Amino acid sequence: MALRLSTVILPVDRWSEGGRATWQRAEELGFHAAYTYDHLSWRSFRDGPWFGALPTLTAAAGATERLRLGTLVTSPNFRHPVTLAKELISLDDISGGRVTLGIGAGGSGFDATALGQEAWSPRERADRFAEFVTLLDQLLTEDAVSYTGDHYSAHEARNIPGCVQEPRLPFAVAATGPRGLRLAARYGQAWVTTGDPKLFETGTPEQSVLAVEGQIGRLTEACAEIGRDVAGLDKIMLTGFTPDRARPLDSVDAFVDFAGRYAALGITELVIHWPIADSDFAADQAVFEKIATEAVAQLG
Numbered sequence: 001m002a003l004r005l006s007t008v009i010l011p012v013d014r015w016s017e018g019g020r021a022t023w024q025r026a027e028e029l030g031f032h033a034a035y036t037y038d039h040l041s042w043r044s045f046r047d048g049p050w051f052g053a054l055p056t057l058t059a060a061a062g063a064t065e066r067l068r069l070g071t072l073v074t075s076p077n078f079r080h081p082v083t084l085a086k087e088l089i090s091l092d093d094i095s096g097g098r099v100t101l102g103i104g105a106g107g108s109g110f111d112a113t114a115l116g117q118e119a120w121s122p123r124e125r126a127d128r129f130a131e132f133v134t135l136l137d138q139l140l141t142e143d144a145v146s147y148t149g150d151h152y153s154a155h156e157a158r159n160i161p162g163c164v165q166e167p168r169l170p171f172a173v174a175a176t177g178p179r180g181l182r183l184a185a186r187y188g189q190a191w192v193t194t195g196d197p198k199l200f201e202t203g204t205p206e207q208s209v210l211a212v213e214g215q216i217g218r219l220t221e222a223c224a225e226i227g228r229d230v231a232g233l234d235k236i237m238l239t240g241f242t243p244d245r246a247r248p249l250d251s252v253d254a255f256v257d258f259a260g261r262y263a264a265l266g267i268t269e270l271v272i273h274w275p276i277a278d279s280d281f282a283a284d285q286a287v288f289e290k291i292a293t294e295a296v297a298q299l300g
Contacts, residue, residue: 003259004032004269005296008072008238010276011036011051015059019051022274023060026067029292033068034060035102035271040078041110044279054087061095068098072238072271073174073192075106076125076132078115082157085139089163097164102192102236103136104174105129126179127151133173133183140168172236176215178222185222190234190269194241205258208242213265236269237262240281248272249283255291256298263299 007026013019026034038053057069069091074084092099105125106112112119120128131149139145139159147154163169170189175181176196184191196203196211203211216235223230239258240246248258249272259270272291275283 003263003267003296003299005259005292006033006035006068006236006269006271007031007274007292008035008037008271009274010042010045010281011053011056012045012049012276014049014051015056019056020059020063023067024063026274027064029289031067031292032269033070033100033271035070035072035100038071038074038079038102039109039111040114043109046110054091057099058091058094061091061098066098068100069095070100070172071102072236073102073104073172075104075111076128076151077106077111079132081132081135081139081152082154085136085157085159088140088169089159089161092163092165092169095164097169099165099169100172100190101169102172102174103133104192105180126177130179130183133171133187137168137171137187172234178218181215181219181222182225184219184233185226185228185230188233190236191219192236192238194238197241199243200241203243205242205244205261208244209261209265212237212262212267216266234268235266236271237267238271240273246273246281246283249275249288249291251287252291252295252298255295259295260299 009022023034036053036056041050053071060069088101108119128151131151135147135152139157140163143160145154145157171187172190172192173184173188174192175184176193193212193215195208199208199211220230244258248255273281275281275285275288
């Protein structure tokens with residue numbers, strides 16, 4: 001499978017002051033997809049502008065025609081499957097079936113306590129994630145759903161007419177642990193990794209490649225357990241969180257070298273951050289656009 005190149009656009013610009021233009025430019029550059037983060041606030045951007053993911057994607061759907069759209073990633077931290085399903089079905093309809101749901105367990109950042117709750121333990125996050133994905137799958141594929149779980153419930157929740165994409169919009173499941181990988185194997189049309197976060201500060205690029213190779217190996221095992229061929233699962237890597245940091249965006253050659261190492265492992269889609277000045281995602285816009293238009297052809 002040929003490597004696809006996508007971008008992630010952080011929701012930091014007012015729609016009328018650069019937001020619309022950025023999403024339209026992503027389509028013009030030929031990106032396979034443009035994603036956004038689904039957070040209430042995030043890291044160093046917490047005290048600055050930050051807009052909601054689903055309204056942003058709805059606006060992007062109206063401003064573009066071919067570009068796939070999605071979240072990287074949505075989590076249970078402040079979402080409920082019943083309300084999320086209704087919004088996703090609406091977004092899938094408005095976009096003409098161009099939506100991918102990136103979904104993960106969530107972390108211990110600002111979203112974890114924004115609703116006034118105590119941050120969940122890793123065990124509870126994993127428990128909730130499993131139930132969240134299972135119920136969301138049911139809500140997006142059935143007209144009426146009743147469900148009672150330990151963490152989430154639905155009572156005769158109606159989701160008619162369902163998704164444009166059949167049997168539902170695709171899930172891209174972010175996971176590296178055993179339980180999450182089993183969820184990806186069972187419910188995912190794609191799997192998402194950012195590499196091994198433990199290597200970000202002190203690891204090497206070579207160690208990162210080996211770590212992702214190990215993750216793909218464990219994903220392969222999880223698929224085999226249920227009789228699924230891992231080749232049928234897209235493998236998405238969200239870049240910027242490996243020891244390479246932003247260096248792959250320094251030049252086309254640097255990116256081709258970086259991308260080639262991960263494509264050789266079986267990664268089918270690389271996602272690069274749209275440049276944001278004075279941030280961890282600062283990059284030369286002209287070089288970024290040259291990567292978007294030239295790099296993938298060089299990997300063939």
